[in-house]
Amino acid sequence: MQKFYIFISFLLFGSCIKAQDSSLAQLVNDSSINENSIVKGTFKATQIVNMPTIESPAKGGLQFMIMHRFGRLNEGAYELWGLDNATIRFALDYGISDRLSIGIGRSSHDKTYDGSFKWKALQQKEQGMPFSASLYGLIAYSTLKYSDKPYLNGTFRTSYLTQALLARKFSRNLSLQLAPSWMHFNLVPTEEDNNNVFAIGFGGRMKVSKRVSINAEYNYVPDGQIVTNDITNSLSFGMDIETGGHVFQLVFSNSQGMVGPAYLAKTTGKWGDGDIYFGFNITRAFTLKR
């Protein structure tokens, strides 16, 4: 019994000492809940270079993008190392909700119109969900006139891209993304070429300061799917510079095309031969609805 009393008094003493230690500051600090929030800012922009990222405009946000690629670096001095030529893509992306965005675009490359959507299926959390996953779909429609092929109607001019974008922000500076991709071409050059082409993209960014990051992406297209054209895998490097509502991306790529079916399946440039396209992507964000 005696022992029991001593034990109890010790307990009370202990709790008393604790109560005196915990100041008001301790009290509020302990009571503030550390909520498990969604990890934001995995990438600065909605694309690494050509590959879309899991980022999309927030609800009611409109993003205007100008993507621009000069000619090839190896065209030499007469073409001012490619700067005399350019292909361009304009795009508008709108956030219907914080998870769903839609977009339209127009590339001068094959005079192609495109429509796309991006849906954030899973979002990385601080605790628990280790990665983000988005579904990206794009339909491309080429309007380039072939006077020798009048039979090319709408069906033949259309191609589709579906991508699963799997990304993880590993630290405040490092984010990586994996993108299994499936393309369907309604028209391919010969019977040996597949209408369905599969590819896998890898990409990432490394921040070098708060507002600048270095990016790289590589898109691997397994052999035997496209045989007529001697295609190469698209490899691109870039640098993001963020200034408030703008993101400037300076890029170097062996791809001239800027939408999936073009840069994944129609890249013929080789880095080793100097087939390097310099260019930039500029995004500007507007808020339409609050």
Place this chain on the structure above:
Amino acid sequence: MKVLSITIAAVLLSMFASSQPLITRNGFLGFYSKTPMEDIKAENNQVVAAIDLQKKSLAFSALVKSFLFRKELMQQHFNENYAESDTYPKTSFTGSYTGEVNTQKEGSYPVQVSGKITFHGVTKDVTVPAVLQIQGGKLTGTANFQLLPGDFNIKIPSVVRDKIAERIDVKVKVDYPINH
């Protein structure tokens, strides 16, 4: 045995004699920056605040991520580039006030609050005027003051200098129910 009883009694007494602070989980903290170029408003309704009317001490703690902006992009830039909330997740204030408050009598009591604000990993001493108001079984504390981003080691690049005010207006409002 007697000694033990006295000890226990003393311990129990000391526990109950210590004043009970008032505490709330939904205090309000807002900051505002107005320039001709940009109007920035961020509000946090999940501030944990406590006040001890006997000791005249008070404390606040809030998650930096819980500040809501009108534009998602602003919120992201604030967290990523300015407040760096992944490294410094919380902002807090601890201090005391001078001035008399009679909880039995309705009315407004102007007080001087002084203490330490911690934000972005930097702790700074501040003294600001505030008002404690007793009304309808509630104690409401309000304060309006200004802070400089530079005091908290927050660098504003020249590109956005025109968009962010030199002095940031801060508003604090906390309601505590009082039980008589």
